[in-house]
Structures are given as structure tokens and as C-alpha cells.
Amino acid sequence: MFMKKVGGSVVNAAEHDISLSSGELASAVLPDVCVRHGIAATSRQELALTVRKRMPDDPMILNTNVVGMAARAREQLVQGAVKREDWPLCPRCASTRNTNMLLAKTLGVAGPVLLVVAVVLAIASGPGALAGVLFALGLLCFPAALVLGLNSRVAAVSRITLSQDRTQVVIHEPSQAFEQQWRARNA
Ligand SMILES: [Zn+2]
Known part of the structure; x- marks a missing residue:
């Protein structure tokens, strides 16, 4: 072939x-x-x-x-x-796509929220380990959301x-x- x-x-x-x-x-x-998957498209x-x-x-x-x-x-x-x-x-492809999209949206919201919480915490009680961790997690949400968003595209799901x-x-x-x-x- x-x-x-x-x-x-x-x-x-x-x-x-x-x-x-x-x-x-x-x-x-x-x-x-x-x-x-070769499963009937729905x-x-x-x-x-x-x-x-x-x-x-x-x-x-x-x-x-x-x-x-x-x-x-x-x-x-x-x-x-x-x-x-x-x-x-197929339903499995659609499910993968929807899950990735939902996670991407969730992280897209969680990122800024974590950053704000970290800053408020640092202002309220001074920079500490917790504020630092929350800030780092907040920053990580952005690339993670981007990757999940890209993976949710039909082109990615279907390779x-x-x-x-x-x-x-x-x-x-x-x-x-x-x-x-x-x-x-x-x-
Ligand atoms: Zn499929």
C-alpha cells in the first residue's frame, strides 16, 4: 500500500x-x-x-x-x-472533546481566581508558603488550559x-x- x-x-x-x-x-x-475508534458517528x-x-x-x-x-x-x-x-x-470522541473543553474552561477560570487569592493572602498575612503555592498553581493553570483547549479541537481528537x-x-x-x-x- x-x-x-x-x-x-x-x-x-x-x-x-x-x-x-x-x-x-x-x-x-x-x-x-x-x-x-471506528464507531458509528452520532x-x-x-x-x-x-x-x-x-x-x-x-x-x-x-x-x-x-x-x-x-x-x-x-x-x-x-x-x-x-x-x-x-x-x-462517535460518542467517545465527543466525550473526550467535551471533557477537555470543560477542563480547559474550568482552569481558565481557576487560574485568575488562584492568582487573586494568592495576592490577597500575601497582602493580608504577608508572603508565605501557601500564597506562593497558590500563585504557582494559578500560573500553571494557563498553559494547562491552553493544552487542554488545543486537545479538545476536532482536529486533535481525530488526529x-x-x-x-x-x-x-x-x-x-x-x-x-x-x-x-x-x-x-x-x-
Ligand atoms: Zn471515536
Whole structure:
């Protein structure tokens, strides 16, 4: 199954990953099961794929100047997401998504509250161990909320990524049922 053409798209890399162009995603006939578990989809959610931010150690960033970086950052902001409105999710996928979203929202509220409590405590009874711990926990809530928020995206739940140039979509390690339906419907 190496480099096999499927519906005009190419399958390679990890054997079962499904690669297709952004344009093909818009017209693909979607399976009725979820990517991850191969369980019958009970809801359809919006899949919005955005380009992942480059890592600081990315040579592309190191080898360019600030103006170039700013231009690229602006370019990424201006470009909208590659979308599909009716992506299939099973109850387990939806549950994972909802749990992560709820936790992200909770931490998003808990973070500022903990910071305020820590500051009030420090003002009331002087800086102490408890105030320090609460402050640190408050700060930790922000990155944790961000990670959970990112993990709650349909793209993360379904393990789908978009190439940096936004032309290629990869569905990583689809379930057998999803892969079979995909290939049958998009041959
Ligand atoms: Zn699922």
C-alpha cells in the first residue's frame, strides 16, 4: 500500500495514514464512523485545520530575520482554517472533546481566581508558603488550559494535521473501519 493512489490522493508515510490535498478534503465523501475508534458517528462537528506554529528550534525561523518572521506570522493569521463542517464523531470522541473543553474552561477560570487569592493572602498575612503555592498553581493553570483547549479541537481528537503550506491534509492512524469506508467512497 506504499504510494498507492486513492481518490487522487497519495498514501505513504505511516502505512495507514490518509493523505489528501486541502481541496480534496472539501469534496471527500466522509465515512459514517469516527477516525479514532471506528464507531458509528452520532454527531457531526466542524473540523477546522490550522497550521501548527513553528517550533523555536525550527531552522526556518533561525535562518530568517524578524521582518520575515513577522510577515509569516501575519500571513498565518490572515489565512483562515481549512474547514469541513460535517466531520463524524462517535460518542467517545465527543466525550473526550467535551471533557477537555470543560477542563480547559474550568482552569481558565481557576487560574485568575488562584492568582487573586494568592495576592490577597500575601497582602493580608504577608508572603508565605501557601500564597506562593497558590500563585504557582494559578500560573500553571494557563498553559494547562491552553493544552487542554488545543486537545479538545476536532482536529486533535481525530488526529488530523495540515502541512505548513496548507496544501496537504494527513489523517493519522485512522481506525480500520474509517479507512475502509474512506477508500471505498473516495476511490
Ligand atoms: Zn471515536
